[in-house]
Amino acid sequence: MARDPQPVDLMSRNIQLGVQFYENAFAIRDTNNYRPNLDLSAFQRFQIWAFNSMDQDVSVTLQKIDLGAPQNIYQWNGTAWAGAQTTVPKGSIYYLLNTALPCLDRAFESLALRLSASVAPTSGSITIKVVGVPN
Numbered sequence: 001m002a003r004d005p006q007p008v009d010l011m012s013r014n015i016q017l018g019v020q021f022y023e024n025a026f027a028i029r030d031t032n033n034y035r036p037n038l039d040l041s042a043f044q045r046f047q048i049w050a051f052n053s054m055d056q057d058v059s060v061t062l063q064k065i066d067l068g069a070p071q072n073i074y075q076w077n078g079t080a081w082a083g084a085q086t087t088v089p090k091g092s093i094y095y096l097l098n099t100a101l102p103c104l105d106r107a108f109e110s111l112a113l114r115l116s117a118s119v120a121p122t123s124g125s126i127t128i129k130v131v132g133v134p135n
Helices: none
Strands: 007-010 013-016 020-026 037-039 043-052 058-064 074-076 081-083 085-088 094-096 110-116 126-134
Touching: 043 058, 110 126
Parallel strands: none
Antiparallel strands: 007 013, 020 126, 037 110, 043 094, 043 126, 058 085, 058 110, 074 081
C-alpha cells in the first residue's frame, strides 16, 4: 500500500520530500559559462543542491529565462540590490543553494544557472540536483 510522504523539517521549514526533478553533472574544463535550464513549473517549492568534486571553485549565478535572453536575478541584501550569485567551493560536499540565495524560496516557472570557474578545472564535475514538492 502506497503512503503519502511525511513532512520533514529541513532548516525550520516543513517541506514534504518530493520526487527528484533534475540531476545533471557538468565536467567543466575551461572558464566559459555553462547554463543548465531548469523547468520548475511542476513544483510548489523546490531545493537546488550543488555537489562540486572539481579541483576549482565554481560560481553559480541565477538567471531568469522566460523573458527572452537569460537575465541575471537581483536580490536585496539589506542595504543594496546584488546579483543572485554564490560560489560552490571545490571538494566533495553537497551545498543547498537555497540557503545562500534566499530568492530561491520564491516560486519560479523556470531558471537558468550560469556555472563558471575563474580557473579552468582539470578534474571532477559539478552536479546540480533539484528536488521539490509537486503542484
